[in-house]
Amino acid sequence: MSAPRGNEYYKLRSKDGRDKIFETPEELINACNEYFEWCLNTPLYEAQIVKGNRIEQSEIPTTNEKGKTEKVKSKTTIPYDIANVPKMRPFTLQGLCNFIDISVEGFKLYEEREDFIGVTTRVRQIIENHQFEGASAGMLNANIIARKLGLADKQEVKADVTNTSIEIDEEKLKQIEQILYPD
Secondary structure, eight states: OOTTTOGGGGGOSSSSSOSSSSSSHHHHHHHHHHHHHHHHSOEEEEEEEEEEEEEEEEEEEEETTSSOOOEEEEEEEEEEEEEEEEOOOOOOOOHHHHHOOOOOHHHHHHSSSSGGGGHHHHHHHHHHHHHHHHHHSSSOOOOHHHHTOOOOOOOOOOOOOOOOOOOOOOOHHHHHHHOOOOO
């Protein structure tokens, strides 16, 4: 059932938009610090193969010729193991915004407010510094972080082509024509 024509329900609304999540810069920096601590305390994990032979011994129950159950010792050589290795979780603006439940555009609106400029500038510095140091130390993929921070290595290549003619003798030209136009 739809609203009746000519209604003025929109006038019943007491305000436009939702309340601001962070009323003060201190509330925002506290939430950002929670995100930074969460990143440091919950690393990402990468499964890596660890080489090295390991021998496992086990007893396998079997039935002998007389129908009696016996335990036979068995050795199995395992050539590798898989280990979950902790990896650095990078600070990102998108991750921060997800954590504190605002959009990236919402963060940009806080950046435009005079009372929040100091906090938002500091937060961006912390994120970029963490990414740069992690990439420099080899804990994060340097190529991805360089692109993200706008540090891509740009090279300019110039070439001068002067001779664009190709010489083909008549016999080879006839062979090519026969291949292309077999009629």
